Amino acid sequence: MADQLPRLTRRQLLAGGFGLLAAGATGLLLDRAWTQLGREDLIPGEPPAVSLEPGAWTTSPDEVAFAVIGDNGSGGRQAMAVARQLALSYQREPFGLLSMLGDIVYYGPIERRFAEVFLAPLGPLVDAGVSFEVALGNHDNDLFLGHDRFAEVERELELLGTPSRFFTTTHGPVDLFYLDTVAMVRDEQEADRQVAWIDEALAAASSPWRVVCLHHPVHSSGRHGPTALLRERLEPVLVDHRVDLVLAGHDHHYERTQPIDGITHVVSGGGCKLTGVQPRDFSVVALSRLQFLRVHATRDELVARCVGVDGEVLDSFALQPRARS
Amino acid sequence: MRGRVEAALAVLIAVAHVAALVAPAAVLAVTADKGGLPRFGGYDLLAASVVVGVVHAVVVAVRLRRAQREVGLTNALIAGLDGLLVVALLASGLLFLVLGAQGPFGMVLLNAGMPLLVLWGVVQVVAVLLGEAAQHAVARWLDPAPEPERTVDRV
Numbered sequence: 120m121a122d123q124l125p126r127l128t129r130r131q132l133l134a135g136g137f138g139l140l141a142a143g144a145t146g147l148l149l150d151r152a153w154t155q156l157g158r159e160d161l162i163p164g165e166p167p168a169v170s171l172e173p174g175a176w177t178t179s180p181d182e183v184a185f186a187v188i189g190d191n192g193s194g195g196r197q198a199m200a201v202a203r204q205l206a207l208s209y210q211r212e213p214f215g216l217l218s219m220l221g222d223i224v225y226y227g228p229i230e231r232r233f234a235e236v237f238l239a240p241l242g243p244l245v246d247a248g249v250s251f252e253v254a255l256g257n258h259d260n261d262l263f264l265g266h267d268r269f270a271e272v273e274r275e276l277e278l279l280g281t282p283s284r285f286f287t288t289t290h291g292p293v294d295l296f297y298l299d300t301v302a303m304v305r306d307e308q309e310a311d312r313q314v315a316w317i318d319e320a321l322a323a324a325s326s327p328w329r330v331v332c333l334h335h336p337v338h339s340s341g342r343h344g345p346t347a348l349l350r351e352r353l354e355p356v357l358v359d360h361r362v363d364l365v366l367a368g369h370d371h372h373y374e375r376t377q378p379i380d381g382i383t384h385v386v387s388g389g390g391c392k393l394t395g396v397q398p399r400d401f402s403v404v405a406l407s408r409l410q411f412l413r414v415h416a417t418r419d420e421l422v423a424r425c426v427g428v429d430g431e432v433l434d435s436f437a438l439q440p441r442a443r444s
Numbered sequence: 445m446r447g448r449v450e451a452a453l454a455v456l457i458a459v460a461h462v463a464a465l466v467a468p469a470a471v472l473a474v475t476a477d478k479g480g481l482p483r484f485g486g487y488d489l490l491a492a493s494v495v496v497g498v499v500h501a502v503v504v505a506v507r508l509r510r511a512q513r514e515v516g517l518t519n520a521l522i523a524g525l526d527g528l529l530v531v532a533l534l535a536s537g538l539l540f541l542v543l544g545a546q547g548p549f550g551m552v553l554l555n556a557g558m559p560l561l562v563l564w565g566v567v568q569v570v571a572v573l574l575g576e577a578a579q580h581a582v583a584r585w586l587d588p589a590p591e592p593e594r595t596v597d598r599v
Binding site: 127131135138141163 | 586
């Protein structure tokens with residue numbers, strides 16, 4: 120039997136054996152590389168060439184329309200496609216505010232990439248005079264922590280509508296509360312400080328709607344999942360103050376929960392990259408799709424639509440104001 | 445019979461080369477589809493990879509058939525498979541190097557005016573050339589012309 124097998128030279132054995140070992144290693148590496156490639160948005164894209172009428176929206180004390188996007192900072196092809204659809208959405212129904220749920224920059228420092236990840240994709244909205252309010256994410260390079268190298272970007276963000284790491288704004292009948300959950304997760308004292316701040320801010324709020332914007336989700340069925348610290352420290356305060364809606368990113372999918380202790384939680388992190396999601400018992404909708412959110416609020420009703428990158432409405436829901444003493 | 449087997453092996457390795465070159469673009473196209481990008485949104489890169497892959501596959505198949513005659517079936521297969529591994533690794537690995545998460549050189553090149561498809565094609569052609577060089581080097585190492593090779597029994 121052995122005589123019938125081909126006789127291999129030492130070099131053939133070496134080259135063949137090395138090839139077999141390398142094949143195993145290559146298989147493992149490719150599996151990881153392709154998984155990563157599917158999760159990222161590395162292919163550069165063209166900024167949207169959409170012309171928008173400046174200031175075309177209407178905001179009154181009784182009504183506001185705004186958009187929400189999360190985790191959109193790649194500057195890649197998928198980010199550009201979502202930004203284009205966002206601009207087209209403005210064309211159909213103008214809005215004066217884009218609420219951003221963090222990770223406005225990936226793949227490098229923000230002071231170097233701000234133009235290509237922010238100003239290029241969102242250029243039509245910037246030119247139209249839309250305000251940008253940002254809940255800082257873990258890829259946003261310690262913005263608003265006093266480092267000199269971010270001064271220029273921070274100045275620009277301030278001009279666009281983001282004054283600091285945590286802040287509150289009012290648009291029509293909606294009070295929006297932004298926290299820096301990156302600092303909260305990193306430092307418990309900072310978490311206590313921001314929880315105390317939002318406790319006071321919510322107590323002073325007087326608009327019919329209270330919407331909290333975060334990067335890390337309180338509840339999520341995605342890759343990162345829920346954030347334990349926020350569930351422990353922040354959620355009780357939000358429940359006490361009868362917050363209506365919590366918007367978050369960090370996980371790269373779209374998810375809406377049924378009301379948890381009265382609060383609807385939405386993860387809207389499909390701004391450019393995607394990861395999988397396994398719906399949990401609290402999920403009403405959970406989709407791994409590129410998307411953003413459109414919100415329209417009057418004093419009596421808040422209607423939100425999750426819009427896909429092709430313009431399809433993937434989910435919509437309506438909330439009624441919660442009774443508050 | 446032997447000739448058919450050798451031809452089939454050459455075609456098999458050539459097809460594997462195409463698959464290795466097309467795989468990264470296929471991953472991107474599937475991701476784009478799943479994410480909801482309008483149809484054919486990510487198919488340009490797939491088309492470019494198929495073109496590079498098919499041309500390369502023809503070269504691989506012809507070269508393997510010639511190598512089978514010149515250096516023997518075993519040497520040709522070992523060298524062909526080693527070349528395939530290099531192409532597979534580099535077709536995906538170079539993408540990360542060029543478009544990679546930590547240093548978007550690709551974006552710099554594209555911002556400087558290089559069309560995406562050209563950049564993509566260059567990356568794939570470099571992977572192909574390095575794969576060919578590896579295959580050639582292994583084949584020559586396995587079959588050094590001047591002196592006969594000592595043999596050992598297969599274990």
